[in-house]
Amino acid sequence: MNEKPKTPEEQLHWLKLRFMLEQYKSLADTAAKKDWSHQEYFEKLLKGETDLRWDNGINRRIRLARFPVIKTMDQFQWTWPKKINRPQVQQLCRLNFIEQKANVIFLGGVGLGKTHLATAIGYQACLKGYTVLFTTAIDVINTLSSDQAAGQLKKGLKKYLKPSLLILDELCKALHKPSYVK
Structure with a gap:
C-alpha cells in the first residue's frame, strides 16, 4: 500500500x-x-x-514451546508415583518460581511423571503469558556444540536464555552418556 x-x-x-x-x-x-x-x-x-x-x-x-504433547495437571495420576508432595507440585503451578528466577528439578526413576509435570507447568505458563521452551538436555548440548564449532555460541545461547521458562528434559540421560559428561 x-x-x-x-x-x-x-x-x-x-x-x-x-x-x-x-x-x-x-x-x-x-x-x-x-x-x-x-x-x-x-x-x-x-x-x-x-x-x-x-x-x-x-x-x-x-x-x-515445542512440547512433545500437551499435558495438564488435571491429567496427572496422583496415585502414581506412590510418594509425591502434591501441595508442593501444585504450588509450582502458581508460577511464582518464574518471577523469582528459581530453578525447579524433578528427580525420579523412569515413568514417574517428571516430563508430564514439567509439560503441565510449562503449558500453564503459556496460558499465563510466559514464553516457554521445552527441549532435551542432549539437544541443548548438541546444538551448543555445533554453535561453538561454528563460532556462534553467544547466538546459540540466546535461544535458551530468552524464554521465561526453559524445560530441560532427560537431564540424567545426558549426564550418563560419557561423550556428554565433559
Whole structure:
C-alpha cells in the first residue's frame, strides 16, 4: 500500500485489527437493534480484538514451546508415583518460581511423571503469558556444540536464555552418556 488508508476497512487492515475488521459491521447492526451506546459498541469491539489477540498469543506460545504433547495437571495420576508432595507440585503451578528466577528439578526413576509435570507447568505458563521452551538436555548440548564449532555460541545461547521458562528434559540421560559428561 503506497497511500494512506482511507476507508474503515483499509484502516483496520493497516492497523492489523482483524477482529474489528471482520466484526464491526455486524456488531454495529447488533448495537442498533439492542440500542447499545457508542461506548458499549466500542467495548464489545475492543473486547473481541483483545480476546482474539490473547488467544492467538497463547496458541503461538504453545507452538513455540515445542512440547512433545500437551499435558495438564488435571491429567496427572496422583496415585502414581506412590510418594509425591502434591501441595508442593501444585504450588509450582502458581508460577511464582518464574518471577523469582528459581530453578525447579524433578528427580525420579523412569515413568514417574517428571516430563508430564514439567509439560503441565510449562503449558500453564503459556496460558499465563510466559514464553516457554521445552527441549532435551542432549539437544541443548548438541546444538551448543555445533554453535561453538561454528563460532556462534553467544547466538546459540540466546535461544535458551530468552524464554521465561526453559524445560530441560532427560537431564540424567545426558549426564550418563560419557561423550556428554565433559
